Amino acid sequence: MATWDPQQYQRFQKERAQPFFDLVNRLPDGEVKTAADLGCGPGTLTATLTERWPHATVWGVDNSPQMLAKARTLPAQPRLHFVEADIVEWSPPQRLDRIISNAALHWVPEHQAVLQRLVGLLTPHGVLAVQMPNNHAEAAHRILRESTQQEPWRSVLADAEERFTLQTPRWYAQTLHSLGCTVQVWETIYYHLLSGENAVLEWMKGTALRPTLERLGQRLGQDGQTAFLDMYGQKLAQAYPAGPDGTLFPFRRLFFIAQRDEP
Numbered sequence: 001m002a003t004w005d006p007q008q009y010q011r012f013q014k015e016r017a018q019p020f021f022d023l024v025n026r027l028p029d030g031e032v033k034t035a036a037d038l039g040c041g042p043g044t045l046t047a048t049l050t051e052r053w054p055h056a057t058v059w060g061v062d063n064s065p066q067m068l069a070k071a072r073t074l075p076a077q078p079r080l081h082f083v084e085a086d087i088v089e090w091s092p093p094q095r096l097d098r099i100i101s102n103a104a105l106h107w108v109p110e111h112q113a114v115l116q117r118l119v120g121l122l123t124p125h126g127v128l129a130v131q132m133p134n135n136h137a138e139a140a141h142r143i144l145r146e147s148t149q150q151e152p153w154r155s156v157l158a159d160a161e162e163r164f165t166l167q168t169p170r171w172y173a174q175t176l177h178s179l180g181c182t183v184q185v186w187e188t189i190y191y192h193l194l195s196g197e198n199a200v201l202e203w204m205k206g207t208a209l210r211p212t213l214e215r216l217g218q219r220l221g222q223d224g225q226t227a228f229l230d231m232y233g234q235k236l237a238q239a240y241p242a243g244p245d246g247t248l249f250p251f252r253r254l255f256f257i258a259q260r261d262e263p
């Protein structure tokens with residue numbers, strides 16, 4: 001797994017946070033004593049959950065030491081705990097009333113098994129709420145795929161691709177229903193107006209581009225990274241011209257909320 005750079009990731013903090021709040025705002029009320037944020041990243045959003053549920057103990061779980069180091073700089077709260085663990089291996093000390101995962105589960109394979117496990121961690125009527133990017137048809141991703149499949153990059157990057165896991169909305173609805181949940185699934189396209197120079201490149205550097213850059217660094221050093229960024233950045237600048245109000249970047253995201261029916 002390529003490393004995360006919290007500073008680069010948080011350059012577009014407002015835009016990246018909006019789907020988290022759109023997800024959490026749709027969660028049912030009710031008494032919440034235990035909650036987890038899986039793939040919590042720098043923890044800023046996790047910390048807001050202690051306000052949303054004032055009687056809850058909240059765990060933020062992530063397997064990136066860099067992200068967790070950032071999370072641990074947040075003001076300490078007695079009901080907020082950050083844990084270094086893999087999403088598919090972490091066992092909470094108690095069953096959970098709410099499990100949130102914002103922009104993280106697509107990095108984890110085998111969603112059938114993962115969802116079965118997560119639903120199994122919920123209390124009766126507990127809720128699993130997930131948001132994942134579904135933007136791979138967008139030009140930024142298409143150009144990245146095309147670029148890495150062309151020489152001189154192809155042979156260097158042959159085995160570098162980190163795969164995203166994403167099933168269809170129908171699949172999530174049916175799978176979660178079959179796991180004994182009442183389900184809502186929806187998609188939203190955000191039209192972000194990003195500020196700064198070659199803003200889409202900067203966005204991609206914080207997330208999907210990391211595995212490519214890391215592999216280029218290992219095999220070709222900084223010169224290889226710079227050459228790739230120049231080529232990719234030029235293509236992105238053409239695909240996403242900056243306007244007077246910023247650079248428009250459409251971003252499609254898939255959401256689901258699954259409430260466990262049975263004890």
Ligand SMILES: C[S@@+](CC[C@H](N)C(=O)[O-])C[C@H]1O[C@@H](n2cnc3c(N)ncnc32)[C@H](O)[C@@H]1O
Pocket residue numbers: 004016020038039040041042045061062063064067085086087088101102103104107108207
């Ligand atoms: C795009 S960031 C999202 C961070 C945060 N949820 C947010 O919305 O700001 C994805 C996070 O998922 C974490 N992650 C990815 N795969 C993981 C896994 N298998 N176990 C734990 N964390 C994982 C990464 O380390 C990263 O911090």
